Amino acid sequence: MNQKTAIKGRGAQRNVHNRFFELSHEMRDDFLEFCRKEGEISDKNKTLYLEVFPKTIINKVESPDIGMMYSMNSYQGCEHGCIYCYARNSHEYWGYSAGLDFERRIMVKKDAPKLLEAKLKKKSWKTHPIVMSGNTDCYQPAEQQFKITRQCLEVFLKYRHPVGIITKNALILRDLDILKALAKDNLISVSISITSLSESTRRILEPRTTTIKKRLETVKVLSDNGIPVNVMIAPIIPSINSHEILPLAKMISEHGASSIAHTIVRLNGAIGEIFKDWIYKTMPDRAEKVLHQIESCHGGNLNDSRYGTRMRGEGKIAEQINNLVKLARLKYFKNKAIPKLNLDLHEQYKVGQLKLF
Template sequence: MQNDDPIKGRGAQIHIANKFEQYRNVTDSDFLNHTLLEDGKLTNTKTRLIDTYPKTIVNRVDSPDVGMNYSLNPYQGCEHGCVYCYARNSHEYWGYDAGLDFESTILVKRNAPDLLEKKLQSKRWIAQPIVLSGNTDCYQPIEKDLGLTRKLLSLFLKYKHPVGIITKNALIQRDLDILSDLAKDNLIRVIISITSLSEETRRLLEPRTASVQKKLQTIEVLTAYQIPVSIMMAPIIPSLNSHEILALAKETSIRGAHSIGYTMVRLNGAIGTIFTDWLQRTMPDKKERILNQIKQCHGGQLNNSNYGQRMKGSGELADQIAQLFGVARKKYFSKNKTTQLNCELHKFHKDNQYKLF
């Protein structure tokens, strides 16, 4: 059965075969996480949470072009539903699909705080910034009820350990008390991800993230609390949000952001199929132009996985976008400087703790 009407509150509109599964069980409708209404339309059910208990929680990041060495993800899968999200493919390793499963079946790492505390107590651990989250958003909607991220931040504060946060959600304001205490010792950096200043574009691309106005207001609030904020305009999608670069840089700078970065959209793995289907459903008149321009930035393909090129793209169009960001930084962020997070306090704190024994 084909679902022609958009599924409200979801980015991906389809389930897609998991590349690791040789066989696939399907229901009659082939929409496993949805309820069929009397009029024949499909509606999304409540998000399903699955408790997991990993053995480790701090991940070494070996990729040389992502700007972090360690990450921590309390959740796998993300309710935000960003249709372009590179993390979708990782859901396949858990036996779920990168489409609707990714945003409706969320794995909750219940023991994340215990694992982090064990890590921070280890004599062998040498403090380096740990980023929440390198894969899925640590402030996605279920965090409001579960509070895993708040527990993790409390531990970073307790052990005087540097931490970074990347989020699209204004829920981060809930934790201003902890964040402001971390900021006093230069132990926190926040990156707010803003893809567009257009609320209509935001709703289509990332349906369950905070509104544009809430994101901009979050920058102002964090800045007022002396919590350093940077902006990530990610991803840049040609002919969809690429024209907003200077306007977005100006608006976020006014609100107090220290710097701005970006990535080019890359449709690796199953995301190419998901994004193409989404374009056909939401803006069919722009579909071919957008896809063709994405290919122009990746050597004729929807994705280029080569380090150094996959995040920024290559070719004339990618160069033009890079030049625009150069202008944006020079015009709106030239006076702002980002200092390294404090990695010394943790060692001092840990040594003092051991002396008590």
């Protein structure tokens, strides 16, 4: 990585223009030179937590090619800083950039547990699994301080409501007691994201995430405690982690996961500009190759928004990747599967305790 230009501990290396704003902000060379001469810091690179007050917390997922009907996000923005994250674009709706702002301006929804409880108690609510982290990671670093995810899990347990979790943070093991209680009634499934077996790759792709070793250990601990684990090998990026599919699947299976899922990277919205800036700074020797191979998976573009093809891609490289994943499933996950979550208990616990009549 070019240490002169790289911002330590961050994925995005700059803020990009918010498409909803007429004005833009840029860090000028003359300002940077002034700061150098004056001995001042031009950018303190600190994370700010900003409390917000939404009226609702459950989101209905309209996309037909995403395997969930409802999601909830206790945080907006994510300090993990994954350079490829599709959720970066959502930060523009809050008035921020999809670049560095996404990693350093984290919105915190402290009322999430109360909003969730109110929703689950409604007579009109019909039981469907709700996925935590449909947009940003519910176990990102902010969770250590605010513990909103744990409070929400307590609500799910109280009302015996099925819940799914997507994360790449070993912090989930802090809540093993609640997860085990949910698992007794088949009310929980967990997806752990693991994109590489290489720590050097992990550090530049996902700078503030849990190490690969810790994530694999997390898969094992959860599985050993009867909690179904799916692993997301996502996204697969040609010439960065595409060569790791089979060894990664083998390691995941050996640690007890019941299934794997994958996507091929697509750089939608502002992410294309952010990713290109990042890869020229971090992997200048293969930047052109990677970008061209991503384009070859999406009809000559860095992004494809068509449902059904956007996450699987098209063309020879995409076909090779998809076939490798199929082979990995046959080789390492034959006769394994994630059980369907229990939808039958919640109605009996609608008021927070078992109905006797």
